[in-house]
Amino acid sequence: MPGKWGLHTFYSKDRKIRRLLPKTKVLSKASLRKLIKRYGSVYIKPNMEHMGKGIMKAVKTSKKYKLVRVNKGKHKFSNVQKLIRKVKKITRNKPYIIQKTIPLAHYRGRSYDIRVMMMRNKQDKWTYIGMLAKVMGPSSIISNIRRGGGYAITVGQALKKSVAPAARKRKKLKRKLIKTSYRICKRFNRYKYSSQIGIDYAVDKRGRLWLIEVNFDFPSHGLFARLPDKSIYRLIKRTRAKYLKAKGRR
Numbered sequence: 399m400p401g402k403w404g405l406h407t408f409y410s411k412d413r414k415i416r417r418l419l420p421k422t423k424v425l426s427k428a429s430l431r432k433l434i435k436r437y438g439s440v441y442i443k444p445n446m447e448h449m450g451k452g453i454m455k456a457v458k459t460s461k462k463y464k465l466v467r468v469n470k471g472k473h474k475f476s477n478v479q480k481l482i483r484k485v486k487k488i489t490r491n492k493p494y495i496i497q498k499t500i501p502l503a504h505y506r507g508r509s510y511d512i513r514v515m516m517m518r519n520k521q522d523k524w525t526y527i528g529m530l531a532k533v534m535g536p537s538s539i540i541s542n543i544r545r546g547g548g549y550a551i552t553v554g555q556a557l558k559k560s561v562a563p564a565a566r567k568r569k570k571l572k573r574k575l576i577k578t579s580y581r582i583c584k585r586f587n588r589y590k591y592s593s594q595i596g597i598d599y600a601v602d603k604r605g606r607l608w609l610i611e612v613n614f615d616f617p618s619h620g621l622f623a624r625l626p627d628k629s630i631y632r633l634i635k636r637t638r639a640k641y642l643k644a645k646g647r648r
């Protein structure tokens with residue numbers, strides 16, 4: 399199966415990347431029942447969609463179950479059967495995945511995650527271009543800025559105000575993000591050829607790193623234009639132009 403599940407199983411085969419993947423299954427009545435019981439909170443995502451479309455979050459509290467849908471409001475249920483029935487009705491027979499909710503670190507009271515941009519240069523070699531933090535919009539469950547209403551800041555700002563007030567720790571986390579991104583791109587060559595990859599990571603409240611998604615083919619460039627400092631955005635455009643020019647000659 400391609401899509402999110404395909405990428406998940408593909409990256410589970412790498413011993414180092416596997417450690418960064420949150421527990422994930424194909425959505426079924428059984429997996430929903432099991433994961434919500436075990437983790438108390440799960441993300442349910444359409445296997446083939448992007449940009450936050452169709453994502454849901456199910457949460458178990460002491461008395462009830464809640465289901466939050468992106469831009470579609472909330473539902474409450476008195477028991478798990480009712481939650482399952484509703485999810486089944488929404489998802490019909492389309493493939494979805496279900497995943498443990500990562501307790502995302504917060505910046506000024508809002509969850510955020512991290513996008514790392516990797517591109518092939520004119521020598522066709524993967525290179526690290528830049529990173530940013532996507533802060534979620536008010537009461538949103540996704541960090542996709544256009545659909546979720548959030549905003550972008552630098553990773554330094556986000557880490558400083560959350561899990562890494564010390565400069566040394568920030569540096570270490572950023573180094574790990576870059577190193578891991580090279581590994582992800584190298585491995586991706588076996589999946590298919592791509593010339594630009596945007597990788598979504600989460601940092602949890604304890605400062606642990608998780609891999610959320612690998613966006614290939616058309617990762618957003620415009621996202622980086624949202625930072626006040628346009629240097630990464632300009633580097634993206636420059637790198638792309640040089641890559642395409644060199645490719646024309648190859």
Ligand SMILES: Nc1ncnc2c1ncn2[C@@H]1O[C@H](COP(=O)(O)OP(=O)(O)O)[C@@H](O)[C@H]1O
Binds near residue numbers: 443499600610
């Ligand atoms: N397991 C999770 N725990 C916490 N937040 C998540 C989880 N999965 C997704 N999210 C949030 O939802 C956003 C969209 O999920 P993602 O898997 O990237 O789907 P899409 O392809 O629609 O962008 C992520 O960027 C992140 O902010």
Ligand SMILES: [Mg+2]
Binds near residue numbers: 449450598611
């Ligand atoms: Mg995404």
